[in-house]
Amino acid sequence: MGAMENKDQSLLTRTAVIEMILSGTWVQDHLSEALKPYKLSIAQFNVLRILRGQKGKPASLACVNDKMIHKMSNTTRLVDKLLKKGLVDRIICPNNRRMIELTITSEGLELLKELDVVIDKTEEQLMSNLTPNEVNALVELLQKLKE
Amino acid sequence: MGAMENKDQSLLTRTAVIEMILSGTWVQDHLSEALKPYKLSIAQFNVLRILRGQKGKPASLACVNDKMIHKMSNTTRLVDKLLKKGLVDRIICPNNRRMIELTITSEGLELLKELDVVIDKTEEQLMSNLTPNEVNALVELLQKLKE
DNA sequence: CGATAACATTTGTCTATACAACTAATGTAT
C-alpha cells in the first residue's frame, strides 16, 4: 500500500466523520425548528414519546433516561418543565419511595397527536433526497458503524 | 401502495433520523473524549484547524464562522479562550478597523501537530467497523441527503 | 439491630449556547 492510498483513505475517513457531525446537527436543527411553535425541545419531545410508548405503565426517571437519544445528566429538570406545562405527571412510587413514577397526561397525548403529523412530515422531507433503498442502506451503514 | 408499505416506509425514515442523531453525537463524544487531555473543545480545535488552513493568511471572525462545523452565535468568546491559552493572535485589521485578523500562533501549530496524531487515530477507530467502500458509500449517501 | 453500602433522584455550580441588543466603523445617497 503506497503513501498516496493512505492519504486518500485518511481523507475519506475524515470526510466521513465531518459528514456525520454535519448530518446529525442538520437533522436536529430541522426537527427543533419544527418543534419551535410548540415550545418543545427535541429532548422534551422524546420524553413525551417515551412515556406514550409505556402505554399507561409509569416510568422511572432512570428508565426514561435509558431510552433517551441524548443521555443527559439532568433529566429531573427536563421533566420539571414538562410538569409545569401539564404534559406529564410525577408521583412518588409507593413501593419504592426512592423512585418516581412518570406518566404522560391527556394534554400530553393530545399534543403528541398534533406533533406526530408535523414530525412525520419533517422527517419525510429530511429524507426526500434519498430513495427508500438508499435510506435503508444508510441505516444499515450507520448501525454497522456503531456496532 | 398499501397502508402496510406506508407504515414500513415511515418507520424506516424515523429510524434513519434517529440513527443520524445518534451517530452524530457518537462521533462527537469520541472526539471530545480524545481532546479532553488537551483541554480543547471540538469547536476550539476546529477553529485552530481553520486558522492553520489559512497558511499564514489571517482570517476574520466571520470567515472562521463560515467554515465552522457548528455555526455558533458566539465565536468571539470562543476565540477569547484560545487567546488566553496563547494559541491564536488577534489584531484589528488596519484596512478595515471593523474587522479583526486572527492567526494561529506557533504554540497553536505545535499543539495541532500533536493533536493530528490523536485525532487521526480516533477517526480511524471510529470508522473501523466499515470497509473503505462502505465508508465511501456512507459519505455519498450523507452528502446526497443534504444536497 | 445498627452500621454501611447501594440506589434513585435532586441540587449546586460552572460552562456552553442561543438570541437579541449594542457599539463602532464604513459605505452610500442626497
Added chain:
DNA sequence: ATACATTAGTTGTATAGACAAATGTTATCG
C-alpha cells in the same frame, strides 16, 4: 458633508447541559 443604512464584532441575558456532591430510601451484612 450629513444623515442613514450596512457591516463586523462584542456584550448582556436567559436557558440548557456537564459534572459532582448531597439527600433520602432501601438493601445487606455482621
